[in-house]
Amino acid sequence: MYFLPKQNLHILLNKLNNKYTVYIPEKKNNTLYYTLFASDDDTYTINEVRACEPLKAFFLKAREKVSENFKAGAPSDHVKPLCIVGAKACDLKGFKVQDYVFLTDEFSDPFYRRMREENLIISADCSTTIDTCFCMALGLKPYPENNFDLNLSLIENGCMVEVGSDKGEAVVKNNKELFQEVTQAQKLKRQQIRNHVQKEVQKNIKKHGIPLEGTLKNRIKKNYSDKFWNREAKTCVECGACNTICPTCHCFLLYDQGDAKKMARLRIWDSCMIKDFATVAGGANPRPKLWMRLRNRFEKKFDFFPKVLGINACTGCGRCITACPAKIDIRKVLGRLAGIAR
Amino acid sequence: MHDNSNPYAIIKTKVLQVITETPAIKTLRLKPEIPFSFNTGQFIELTVPGVGEAPLTPSSDPAKHDEIEVTIMRVGRVTEKIHQLKKSDTVGIRGPFGSGYPIELFKGKEVIVVGGGCGFAPVRSLMYSLFAMSSELKKLLFRGGCKTPQDFLFKEELIGWTKQKGLDVRLTVDKIEKRGDWKYNVGLVTTILDDLKVDKKQALAIICGPPIMMKFCTKKLLELGFNEKHLYLSMEKNMSCGIGKCGHCRIGTYYACKDGPVFRYDTIKNNEDIWE
Numbered sequence: 001m002y003f004l005p006k007q008n009l010h011i012l013l014n015k016l017n018n019k020y021t022v023y024i025p026e027k028k029n030n031t032l033y034y035t036l037f038a039s040d041d042d043t044y045t046i047n048e049v050r051a052c053e054p055l056k057a058f059f060l061k062a063r064e065k066v067s068e069n070f071k072a073g074a075p076s077d078h079v080k081p082l083c084i085v086g087a088k089a090c091d092l093k094g095f096k097v098q099d100y101v102f103l104t105d106e107f108s109d110p111f112y113r114r115m116r117e118e119n120l121i122i123s124a125d126c127s128t129t130i131d132t133c134f135c136m137a138l139g140l141k142p143y144p145e146n147n148f149d150l151n152l153s154l155i156e157n158g159c160m161v162e163v164g165s166d167k168g169e170a171v172v173k174n175n176k177e178l179f180q181e182v183t184q185a186q187k188l189k190r191q192q193i194r195n196h197v198q199k200e201v202q203k204n205i206k207k208h209g210i211p212l213e214g215t216l217k218n219r220i221k222k223n224y225s226d227k228f229w230n231r232e233a234k235t236c237v238e239c240g241a242c243n244t245i246c247p248t249c250h251c252f253l254l255y256d257q258g259d260a261k262k263m264a265r266l267r268i269w270d271s272c273m274i275k276d277f278a279t280v281a282g283g284a285n286p287r288p289k290l291w292m293r294l295r296n297r298f299e300k301k302f303d304f305f306p307k308v309l310g311i312n313a314c315t316g317c318g319r320c321i322t323a324c325p326a327k328i329d330i331r332k333v334l335g336r337l338a339g340i341a342r
Numbered sequence: 343m344h345d346n347s348n349p350y351a352i353i354k355t356k357v358l359q360v361i362t363e364t365p366a367i368k369t370l371r372l373k374p375e376i377p378f379s380f381n382t383g384q385f386i387e388l389t390v391p392g393v394g395e396a397p398l399t400p401s402s403d404p405a406k407h408d409e410i411e412v413t414i415m416r417v418g419r420v421t422e423k424i425h426q427l428k429k430s431d432t433v434g435i436r437g438p439f440g441s442g443y444p445i446e447l448f449k450g451k452e453v454i455v456v457g458g459g460c461g462f463a464p465v466r467s468l469m470y471s472l473f474a475m476s477s478e479l480k481k482l483l484f485r486g487g488c489k490t491p492q493d494f495l496f497k498e499e500l501i502g503w504t505k506q507k508g509l510d511v512r513l514t515v516d517k518i519e520k521r522g523d524w525k526y527n528v529g530l531v532t533t534i535l536d537d538l539k540v541d542k543k544q545a546l547a548i549i550c551g552p553p554i555m556m557k558f559c560t561k562k563l564l565e566l567g568f569n570e571k572h573l574y575l576s577m578e579k580n581m582s583c584g585i586g587k588c589g590h591c592r593i594g595t596y597y598a599c600k601d602g603p604v605f606r607y608d609t610i611k612n613n614e615d616i617w618e
Contacts, residue, residue, distance in 0.1 A: 029434075066350035
């Protein structure tokens, strides 16, 4: 663990900006958005809460060329690797799901793999909460514990730096002069902030009656009726915003650029809420009704992933609550699934 | 797989011949630019450049490595374009994907292959593999059905099988317009499953056809005393990436593209949408 004074943090980011394209959260209208780092601008917000965009967007691009003509290998439009600063614990949990999907098995995904290998993640503790934060119900802490290269905990006059990987260790080594030793008082201060934020998340969980993940086991299969899901899907407009904003959603659609002479296949994010998601060429659709598709979304997150990976594919980031124009609230759905809400 | 570094890369492939099988079904003989092998029951993604790709299980003998055949019913956007292809056109393939038929497990067993309609395509490839290992099988039976004699895919070849020694074959069509069109059974496929001279508790059955046909054949075989662990079905799902990542073909905790498309009935029977 090290201490990085505030002015040194900016120097470090400036240095990293040579090797990486650095994205860092900036506040606009009270919401944080990942923004390109500029050396003459230090108005970024590293702590507070997660950004509006999910971290996955930097690793599984919303639109990407995956093959071109009949060339072997991966199409390469090689650019500088990315350094993402200020990612929060909820987003880092998303990597557990994305890594499982794209890196395990016989076939790994070369595009995602490259991003994971080359990009640098400098995460940060949450210093506050917003109303939709409920990470602790999903077994997380509001500060990163793994899946980062470096983690920053902002305290007065700077931040404490924890190393989470060899890549992170190298960054510290190469910039030794910027880092200082951590004092006992600084450690204590970090703990105080962490304790405070945890209490705030707990308050959210209590206020909204959110079940803890231990109580969700087998609840999808126990609540599989059309009656249950018809009610939950009543206001859904099938926009797919919950999918695109979700740090764990990984589904994609392959489609061809409509030019036979210069063939290119692209992939774009897909949404399991859209009617034809599972439809086959002959027209048969295993999930023709909207409530079936909403149930499928929850089944994937709270039944499929617990069974194949041992974790719920939800991070408690609360983005889908904010994004949903129909006001479908995952906290309430989970409460009813667990049988603790009406 | 020509390129392990990118499972989305497409192998350039030449169309050698287009065979019109029935009004709605064509077979393409394809020659990939590089040698390509597959196990029976595995599938490929066939690309029509600029249009898209469709998942298809080859209908040819897996032992042939220089060319493959795919047999395609015209049902959607991509297959419509596939039907417009001509000799010498360029297409692309990816694969092979999925687990295929576990034919090693068939050794020493009585094996019944039940095909319906367009399901004859994968089934023909399977039968070639089984013919090649027929001395290792205790018994091989084939049951096949189509809607009408005019829709009967690979009709001449399948009628040829009825004369093959050591092979128990019955064919059926749902209906005929006039007598003389067809000298075999008339009725649904389930009507030619009653006379299977096998040990029902031990025999294995492979069923491949439209979902409704597989549903009723499964029901029938279970009634006859078959073990649900001995039934192998081909699941028709929206298989796109072929590698269990794009999410479209999930069945319970499986992906049809990666864990199937051939599934043992007992492993998927608790999913309510398998026949859709």
